[in-house]
Amino acid sequence: MLIGGLAKATGTKVNTIRFYEDIGLMPEPERTAAGQRTYTERDVKRLAFIRQARKLGFSIEEARSLLELKNTPNGSCDKAGDIAKQHLLSVEDRLTRLEALRAELENVVVSCTGGDVSDCKIIETLSQSRPKSVSAKPKRRSHAFSSL
Amino acid sequence: MLIGGLAKATGTKVNTIRFYEDIGLMPEPERTAAGQRTYTERDVKRLAFIRQARKLGFSIEEARSLLELKNTPNGSCDKAGDIAKQHLLSVEDRLTRLEALRAELENVVVSCTGGDVSDCKIIETLSQSRPKSVSAKPKRRSHAFSSL
DNA sequence: GCTAGCACCTCCAGTGGCTGTAGAGGCAAG
DNA sequence: CTTGCCTCTACAGCCACTGGAGGTGCTAGC
The missing domain is CATH 1.10.1660.10 (Multidrug-efflux Transporter Regulator; Chain: A; Domain 2)
Incomplete structure (x- = not known):
């Protein structure tokens, strides 16, 4: 092949x-x-x-670890469980952030009534220093979930 | 400054x-x-x-457009609304995918009872060609949301 | 024998949105 | 004059690929 x-x-x-x-x-x-x-x-x-x-x-590194575990038949399943649990946590974290973001965006979108830019709520919101709080400082960013 | x-x-x-x-x-x-x-x-x-x-x-390109609109005071607010609406749609799309993913991961994680790798459900699930369907073919991937 | 049309090869640049580093120069306080 | 920040430019790196250039190899049809 x-x-x-x-x-x-x-x-x-x-x-x-x-x-x-x-x-x-x-x-x-x-x-x-x-x-x-x-x-x-x-x-x-x-x-x-x-x-x-x-x-x-x-991630690719996680996939690599899981493959190693797969090819170690006498090993324990715990490590795979840990990797998966950790991953689930990060997915849940992303979900939380994304939901907060959706709520903010919904506010913004609804507030746009199609008037002049000078009194556009969208532009206004973006011009404010803190419209609500999207919680800064993620310290480390992972690029793993770009397509989701 | x-x-x-x-x-x-x-x-x-x-x-x-x-x-x-x-x-x-x-x-x-x-x-x-x-x-x-x-x-x-x-x-x-x-x-x-x-x-x-x-x-x-x-995205940076969207920010660029929004800035342009902001500095065009005689323009209409509609374009900003369109950008925001489009963006909200893509956020909702991501949320949907991420929720499906969480559900799948929860199944996987729960099924791990810590036994031997040879009968580990996690490894097993990954070895199957289609455990459920995470819906393939995103055609285009956007890297915009890595940190969310 | 010649050519078209594939599938394959290697190598490299680009994606997005930054972040981090190296090595040099500037500037005010002690 | 030294110390300790600031600033400068220029470039490599992150992730997980993707796409393209430019070439080779193989088969089929004329």
Whole structure:
């Protein structure tokens, strides 16, 4: 199976597969005489696992850890549970922030009655130093959830 | 007022101010003889506006548009309303996805009873091709909401 | 034998919105 | 004159890819 086949089998872009190989998430595969990568059913499973983890919002590093755990059959399940719990917490945190944001935006949107810019509530709200509080200082930002 | 003063007055990092200048979101300020940037109260207001828009999740390009509208006093408020409405829609979309994700993660987390990896439900779920459906194909991804 | 049309290859730049660092120069107080 | 901040420019890094340039390899049809 060539890279295009693996891509189709897992719904992954070809470039993404090569990227995973670059960062060591997928192993370097055998090559044909012409230098083309060849994959096995093992690779399909591994990549499917990774994609599933990514869809659930786990970072690549978390996916890497989960894969390691998967391939350590005599290990305990606790670590996987910890990773998932931690991740759930961060999802819940995001949800809270996003809900607060929606509430603020709803206020803003409703207040726009289509008049002149000079008395536009949207512009006005943005001009105020603190319309309510969206709570600053996240200290660290994670880029993991951009598409959600 | 030097750049550090503007930074404090608006709660923005110095590097961020220079970054905004680079991308033309903040105007190039006057300089002292020694080449240091000097700012006025106008700049404080403009930057505060930008930061407020960013806190509400507007992208930099949206902030740029809102600023333009703000400085066009004879214009209509409708465009600002459109930008805000569009933005609210995308926030609601994110919320929906994130809630679905939370539900899936809760299932996964609860199912982990701390046994051996070989019968770990988390690993098992990730190994399945489709545990439920997280609805694929976002077609375009926006990186706007990483911190939310 | 020639050409078209693929799939594959490597390498690199770009996305968004900053953040952090290096190395140099400036400026006021002690 | 030194100390300790400030400021300057310029550039690398974050995340998880994506897309493109420019090339090779292979097969099918004329």
